[in-house]
Amino acid sequence: MSPTVTLRIATRALQRNGLRSFLTALGVIIGVAAVITMTAIGEGAKARIVEAFASMGTNLLVIMPGSTSLGGVRGGSGSMASITWEDLAAIRKEPQVRSAAALLRSTASLISDSSNWSTTVQGTSAEYFDVRNWPTSIGTPLSASDVDSGAKVIVLGQTVATQLFGEGVNPVGQTVRVRQVPFTVIGVASRKGQSPQGQDYDDTAFVPQTTFAQKIQGGLGKYLQGTIFVAAYDTGRAQVAVEALLRERHQIREGDESDFSIRNLAEIASAQQQGTETMTTLLASVALVSLLVGGIGIMNIMLVSVTERTREIGVRMALGAKPRHVLAQFLVEALVLSIAGGLLGIGLGIGVAMLLGERLGWPVLFQPYIIMLSAGFSALVGIVFGLYPARKASRLDPIEALRYE
Amino acid sequence: MALIELHDVHKVYSSGDEVQVHALNGIDLTIDVGEFVAVMGPSGSGKSTLMNVLGCLDRPTSGSYLLDGHDVSRMNKNQLAEIRNQTLGFVFQNFNLLPRMSAVENVELPLVYADVPARERTRRSAEALTRVGLGQRLYHHPNQLSGGQQQRVAIARALVGRPKIIFADEPTGNLDSNTSIEVMAMLQELCRAGITIAVVTHEPDIAEYASRVIVVKDGKVLSDTRREPVPAIVPGHAPATDPSTTQIGTTR
Numbered sequence: 001m002s003p004t005v006t007l008r009i010a011t012r013a014l015q016r017n018g019l020r021s022f023l024t025a026l027g028v029i030i031g032v033a034a035v036i037t038m039t040a041i042g043e044g045a046k047a048r049i050v051e052a053f054a055s056m057g058t059n060l061l062v063i064m065p066g067s068t069s070l071g072g073v074r075g076g077s078g079s080m081a082s083i084t085w086e087d088l089a090a091i092r093k094e095p096q097v098r099s100a101a102a103l104l105r106s107t108a109s110l111i112s113d114s115s116n117w118s119t120t121v122q123g124t125s126a127e128y129f130d131v132r133n134w135p136t137s138i139g140t141p142l143s144a145s146d147v148d149s150g151a152k153v154i155v156l157g158q159t160v161a162t163q164l165f166g167e168g169v170n171p172v173g174q175t176v177r178v179r180q181v182p183f184t185v186i187g188v189a190s191r192k193g194q195s196p197q198g199q200d201y202d203d204t205a206f207v208p209q210t211t212f213a214q215k216i217q218g219g220l221g222k223y224l225q226g227t228i229f230v231a232a233y234d235t236g237r238a239q240v241a242v243e244a245l246l247r248e249r250h251q252i253r254e255g256d257e258s259d260f261s262i263r264n265l266a267e268i269a270s271a272q273q274q275g276t277e278t279m280t281t282l283l284a285s286v287a288l289v290s291l292l293v294g295g296i297g298i299m300n301i302m303l304v305s306v307t308e309r310t311r312e313i314g315v316r317m318a319l320g321a322k323p324r325h326v327l328a329q330f331l332v333e334a335l336v337l338s339i340a341g342g343l344l345g346i347g348l349g350i351g352v353a354m355l356l357g358e359r360l361g362w363p364v365l366f367q368p369y370i371i372m373l374s375a376g377f378s379a380l381v382g383i384v385f386g387l388y389p390a391r392k393a394s395r396l397d398p399i400e401a402l403r404y405e
Numbered sequence: 406m407a408l409i410e411l412h413d414v415h416k417v418y419s420s421g422d423e424v425q426v427h428a429l430n431g432i433d434l435t436i437d438v439g440e441f442v443a444v445m446g447p448s449g450s451g452k453s454t455l456m457n458v459l460g461c462l463d464r465p466t467s468g469s470y471l472l473d474g475h476d477v478s479r480m481n482k483n484q485l486a487e488i489r490n491q492t493l494g495f496v497f498q499n500f501n502l503l504p505r506m507s508a509v510e511n512v513e514l515p516l517v518y519a520d521v522p523a524r525e526r527t528r529r530s531a532e533a534l535t536r537v538g539l540g541q542r543l544y545h546h547p548n549q550l551s552g553g554q555q556q557r558v559a560i561a562r563a564l565v566g567r568p569k570i571i572f573a574d575e576p577t578g579n580l581d582s583n584t585s586i587e588v589m590a591m592l593q594e595l596c597r598a599g600i601t602i603a604v605v606t607h608e609p610d611i612a613e614y615a616s617r618v619i620v621v622k623d624g625k626v627l628s629d630t631r632r633e634p635v636p637a638i639v640p641g642h643a644p645a646t647d648p649s650t651t652q653i654g655t656t657r
Contacts (some may be wrong), residue, residue, distance in 0.1 A: 005517055007428020016505055315501045317463060319562070320518040322483045398462045402501070 006325075010333040013305070021337060024301040026236040027300030028295025028341030028381060029348060032374045034287035036349025039370045042280025043355065044363035046273055052194060053269035059098075060131070060266075061230040061239055063091075063246075065223075066259035081223035082259040087249055088228055094245060096238035097230055102209055104226035106217045110164060110205060117163040120204045121178060123212020123226070129189075131231040135307035139172040142208055146186075150210040154183035158202040161188045176205075181215045183207060235266045288377075294341065302334050302389035313393055314401025327394035330361035334386020335379060342378025346371055407471075408569060409436040409459065413497050414468035414478075416454050416624075428454040429465065430624030438569070441596045441634060442603045443615035451624040453574075456605050460493060460572045461485045473569055490518050494563030494600075498575035500555045502547040508534055508558045509543045515566040533561040537591060553584035560591055570601040577611055583639055589614040590637035 014021040065082040091100050104123035109116055129141040136155060146153050154176055156164070164398075165171040171185045192201035207216070217225075232238030239262055246260055306313070313326055350366060357364040416429035428451045436442055438456040446452040457463040458470065461477055464485075477488055489495075494515075501510045512530035521529070531543055537557040547555050556576060563571045573592065577585035593614060596602045604615060612618050613635040620627040 002520070005523075012505070086409045311501065312503055315503065316518075317486065318460075318489060318495050318501075318515065320486050320566075321517070322486040324483075325518060399457050402462075402497070 006328050006332050007336070009329055010336050011331055013309075014336060017305075020301065024297050025294075025341035025344065027297035028291060028338050028378050029294075029345040031287060031291030031294040032342050032345025032378055033349035033352060034290055035284055035374050036346055036366075036371065037353045037356070038287050039280055040349070040364040041362055042276055042283065042367050043365035043370075044357065045276045046280070047365050048363045049269065049272050049276060053265065054273075056124075059232050059235050061232055061235060061242065062263040062265065063228040063230065063242065064096050064261050064263070065225075065227075066257075066261065069225070081225055082250065083224045083246070084222050086222075087246060088224060088373045090245060090249060091228065091230060091242055094238065094241050096233055096241050098233055099131050099231045101125050101131050101229050102224050103128060103229055104209055104212050106212070106216065108178050108216060111353065112164040112171075112174065113114045115164050117160055119157070119160050121212070121216060122204055122206050123209040123216065124206055125209055128206070128229060131229045132192075134192060135190055137190040138170055139185070141187055141189075142206060142345060147208040147210055150214055150250065151208060152211055152215070154178070155187045155189055155206040156185060157189050157204040157206075159200055160203060160205050175309035178205075178207070179216055183295045184210075185373050192270045221376055232273035235264050239264050251366065270361035271279055291377065291381060295338070295385040298334055298337055299389060300381065301337075302330060302386055303392070305333070306330060306389050306393040309393075310396065310401045310404040313396050314398050314404065317396070317398035318402060321397035323394040326396075329388045330390035330393045331383070331386045334390065335382040338378045338382025338386070342375050345378065346374060349374075406438045407435050408438045408440075408473055409434070410469075410471040411435070411459075412469045412471075414449075414458065414465045414470060416458060416463070417466045427624050429458065432468070432621075432624070432626060434619070434626060434629075435603065436570075436603065438601055439596065439599060439616070440601055441593065442614045443603075443612035443618045444603065444605045444621060445607060445609070445612055445618060446621035446627070447607070450621045452605055452621045454624075455621060456572060456574055456603070459603065460495065466597050486518075490515055490566060492569050494566065494568035494571035496556070496559050496563050496571060496573035496576045498578040500547070500552075500556055500559045500579070502558055502562075504547055507546055508539060508550070508561075509542045511547070511558055512562045514562060519532050519566060529565055530561070533565040534558065536564070537561045551584075552580050553587055556580060556584075556588050557591065560588070560595075564595060564600065568600065570603060571595065573602065573604045575606055576604060576605070577608070584612065585638045586637050590639065593634065593637055 008308070063083065069374045085102075088100060088102055091097055101124050106121050106123075107118060108121045108166070109118045110121070125147045126142050126144045129136070137158075139155070141155055142153065145151075156176075157173060161169075161171050165174065166175065170188060174185050175182045176185055177183070189202070189204075189206070195201055230238065230242065243258065244260055247258055250259055252258055313321075316326065353366070356362055411432050414432040414434075416427055418426040418428055420426065430451070433454065444452050444455060454463070458465050461472070461480075462485075464480075465478050469476060470477065472488065473492055475488070477485065478656065480488065501513070509527060509530045512533055513526045516526040516529060531540070534540060534543055537560050539554060539557055539561065542550065542554065545554075547558070550558065553623040556579075560571075563573075571592070576588055576592070580588060589611065592602050592604065596616075602615075604611070606612055614637050616634045617629070618632045619629050
C-alpha cells in the first residue's frame with residue numbers, strides 16, 4: 001500500500017470528525033505555541049541583557065568605598081570614605097588594569113539660556129570616556145589638561161543636550177550654568193542607551209573632577225568620594241589583583257572584611273543571563289508538559305477512534321489488509337494530527353510572541369533550532385502516543401471485529 | 406477439480422480453564438471449481454465457524470485445509486491476508502460497506518491492499534460496478550443506495566479482485582424477497598462465469614438456488630446433497646440468457 005494512499009485514508013478519517021480532530025490537535029497546538037512563545041520571550045530577554053551589558057562595557061570593574069557603621073546603623077555602600085586618590089594612582093599601575101577613572105556624582109540643575117534640566121552631574125577625568133568606551137558625537141571629551149587646570153568645561157549626555165538646547169542643535173560653545181557657575185559646553189557624548197535596570201545613561205553631564213570638587217561638591221581632599229571605574233584586560237584576574245592591592249594599602253588583616261567592594265560587571269551580566277536562561281528553561285519545561293498532555297489527548301482520541309471503527313478494521317482485514325496496513329493507517333492518522341497541530345502551534349506561537357512583543361514592548365527572538373525542535377517533538381509525540389492505539393487496531397481478530405456492533 | 410479440500414478439520418474454543426467447545430468436530434469436505442454450495446444448519450451448529458475457516462479468517466485447531474493447492478491451515482496472519490485478498494471474495498449479511506466512501510472507493514478496497522495502481526483500481530472498480538448494474542451510481546455513497554444496491558456494491562467489491570471463490574454469509578438476510586432473488590440471480594450468474602460460490606443461509610428457499618446443499622450439525626456434516634438448482638428469476642423480469650452481453654440483475 002503506497003504512502004500517499006495511507007495518508008489520504010488518514011486525512012479523510014480526520015476530516016470526517018473535523019471538530020474532534022481539531023480539539024485533539026489543540027492540545028499539541030497549545031503545547032507547541034507555548035514552547036515557541038516562552039522561548040521567544042526568554043531569548044529576547046537574554047538578548048536585551050547581552051545588549052545592555054555590551055553598551056555598559058563588560059570588561060568593567062566598579063570599585064566602591066565601604067559602608068560606615070555608627071552605633072549599629074550601617075550607612076550602605078559608598079557611605080564611608082575609604083578609597084583615596086593615591087589608591088586610584090596605584091590601581092592605574094596594575095598590569096591587568098588598562099585604564100581607570102574616578103567618578104564623583106551629584107544631582108544638580110543645569111540652566112541654559114532658554115531652559116533648565118535637573119540631572120546627574122559627574123566629575124571625572126579623561127580616562128573615563130576610554131573606560132566606558134564612550135566617545136563624543138559632537139565636540140571633544142574632557143582632556144587631561146582640563147582636569148589639571150580645573151577648567152569650567154562640560155560634556156553633555158544626549159538627553160541633557162536635547163532638553164537644554166533642543167533636538168539636533170549643536171550646543172558646543174554655549175554656556176550652561178551649574179550652581180551659578182558658568183560652564184562652556186565642549187562636547188556631547190554619543191548615545192549610550194539604557195542600563196540593564198532601564199536607567200537612561202544619556203541623562204547626565206560630565207565636568208572635570210577638579211572643577212567638580214571646587215565648584216559643585218566639596219573639596220578635593222585625600223579621599224575619593226565616589227566610585228572608580230576600571231577597564232581590565234581580564235576582569236577576573238584584575239579583580240583579584242586590585243582587591244589584593246587595596247587590602248594591602250588599607251592594611252586589612254587576613255580574614256577581615258574589606259572596606260571597599262568590587263563589582264565585576266561581566267559576572268553580573270552572566271548571572272543575569274543565567275537567570276533568564278533558567279527562567280526560559282523552566283517556562284519551556286512547563287510548556288513541554290502541556291505538549292505531553294496534548295499527546296495523551298491524541299492517544300485517547302485514537303483509542304476511541306479504533307473502537308469506533310472496529311467494524312471498518314474487520315472489513316479491511318477481510319478484504320486483505322495485513323496487520324501492518326492497519327498499524328500504518330492509525331499511526332499515520334496520529335502523526336497527521338500531531339504534525340498538523342505542531343505546525344499550527346508554531347504559527348500561533350510566533351503570532352502570540354510577536355503580539356506580546358508589540359503590545360507590551362517585550363523583546364522577542366525566534367531561534368530556528370527551537371522551531372525545528374518543536375516540530376520534531378510534536379511528530380515524536382504522534383509516534384509515541386499513536387503507537388499503542390495503532391498496535392491495538394492491528395492486533396484485532398478479523399472475526400471479532402466484523403461481529404462488533 | 407477440487408478447489409477446497411478439508412480433511413478431519415477440528416476447531417476447539419477453550420473458554421475458562423476446563424470448558425472446551427468443539428465448534429468443528431472432524432469435517433471432511435471437498436468443493437470443486439464452479440460449484441454453488443449452500444451451507445445450512447441451526448445456530449450453534451458450527452456453520453459460522455466452518456465459513457470462518459473456509460474464508461481464511463480463522464485457522465483450524467487440527468486437520469488440513471487445502472485451498473487451491475495451498476495448505477492454509479498453517480499460514481500466518483500475513484499469508485492469510487494475502488490469500489483473502491487474492492483468492493477470496495466476501496459478501497456479508499449487513500453489506501459492511503464503509504459509510505463515508507463512494508461505491509467506487511468501496512469496491513477499490515481489495516485492490517488498494519493488492520498494490521494495484523490508482524488508475525487501474527478505478528477502471529476495474531467501475532467495470533465491476535457496471536457488471537452488477539450500478540454503472541450509473543459509481544459515486545453514490547452507501548446511504549444514497551437501497552439495500553439491494555448496497556449488496557450489489559458489496560458483490561462488486563467481492564469480485565473486483567478476480568477471486569476463485571466468493572463466500573456469502575446470509576447475503577439476503579437484510580433484504581426483501583424480490584431483492585433477495587435478484588442477489589441470488591447475480592451469484593448464479595457469477596457461478597456460471599466460473600467463480601465458485603459458497604452461501605451460508607438458514608432459509609431453505611435461498612438454498613434452493615444452490616447446486617449443492619451441505620447441512621451442518623454439532624460440528625459435523627449431517628447431509629450433503631447435489632441437485633439441479635432453481636434458476637433465480639425475479640417476478641416480472643426475463644431471466645438473463647447470455648452472461649457475456651447482459652448485466653447481472655437489474656437496477657431498481
